[in-house]
Amino acid sequence: MATSIDPLVLGRVIGDVVDMFIPTATMSVYFGPKHITNGCPIKPSTAVNPPRVNISGNSNELYTLVMTDPDAPSPSEPNMREWVHWIVVDIPGGTNPSQGKEIVPYMDPRPPMGIHRYIFVLFRQNSPVGMMVQPPTSRANFSTRMFAGYLHLGLPVATVYFNAQKEPASRRH
Template sequence: MSAKFHWVLMVVFVCGCHAGAASIAESFTSYKLVPNIVTKAPANVISVKFPSGAVVDLGNELSKPQVALTPSVSWNAGDGLYTVIMFDPDAPSPSNPFISSFLHWLVINVQKDGIASGDTIAEYLHPYPPPFGDIHRYVFLVYQQRERLPVKDFIAYSTIGRFKFSPQDFADNFNLGDPVAGNFFRTQFNSLKTDKLF
């Protein structure tokens, strides 16, 4: 393989990485997640796929039935432990989000990207935006932990702590730093008959 070809491969790889990071930052900014919800966009995407086959893709719209069950998640994880959160910054409505953010899912002490290895603090609650108001954003963020976190310090997040959950304050309080991966989708109330199942 020629030296010239090596350089071409390196340029393509580097540009591709920067383009991906730029796309995430642009999406988080255009949907007002940065700086309104978190101060900095994650550099990597967390892959999120629901049992329905629906895949989260930086703001795509999914229906309530598509996101009814707990998704599988993966990201470019290294050694260490991680925290995964999912929340709705538009609860109960984007125009009046007085319980923002609402915590939908919280798992701590995740080994690499094996979500089942972690301690689930707040079980997955599927989105159910009310029939009034505009479309809601549902955000996934991954943080790398500096150490194992004690479960007892997080119990409140399984109940009352789901309301008025601040991702930025949460990260600051537990020294998690900036998110290392993220993604989000949007959902709104609709009149599909299948919605009556949930």
Template sequence: MAGIGRNDPLVIGRVVGDVLNPFFQTTSLRASYGARSVSNGCELKPSMVTHQPRVDIGGNDMRTFYTLVLVDPDAPSPRQEVMCYESPRPTMGIHRLVLVLFQQLGRQTVYAPGWRQNFNTRDFAELYNLGSPVAALYFNCQREAGSGGRRVYN
């Protein structure tokens, strides 16, 4: 897999910088909501993401454990889910919803924080000794009546 370069959609969409430090993607991560696959920078309406996504993680070693975090860095109180899924409900503006995958060093329990306001992905990774992400993926979401979206230029 590859490192994150300046033309990578995660850099252009400011996921790297706002949410994550630069990292090397070493694992494939795919997510879909029904028939709609998530690609970096795509736009999905809240009605399309009411149920948790199907997530596929590459690799054949069933002894490898991962932690998957969903964070909304654009909300006044960012959402982060470790165990349960709550569908995004942006009320104004365009929100980036970022799926961040960490490979655990061993089998451990990772707990959702009791307080989600001002959640920090970097601090969370440090608390559980998760290291750098091994993959990340994001999409844009805004209220149903909204139009347009973040533009990703290559």
């Protein structure tokens, strides 16, 4: 009998970025027509603009979305772990991040070396947090766990990640 291993455990998302959790919401992430599934490869050139994110839930529920790279600057020496790429708070359920308050503007993936994991973590809020949140002073050495603790967000309700690596320079002249 085959056993399946959770892709978030296999990809070390659980452990490196978040603790074990039970998904209780649905989050769909798309770069153009490409639907993000755990561990799928995405070319950085595909992810220059913020993704389209659809969040389940009712409009009376609020969510926080964090996008982070735990492999900065390189997977073998992630001494800038985590590099925060995007934070949006107060997103109404059943909508998308454009309906929330952007705390950290979207930054596209720019992996300098190796294969990086880019992780979207969704939290359900207990109440509006927009007025409480100060943007981090640096994108480097961010901690999704500490951020969630500061805002009393608890465990994530949904997480999805993709892999990206530096694209070869164009050979066109």
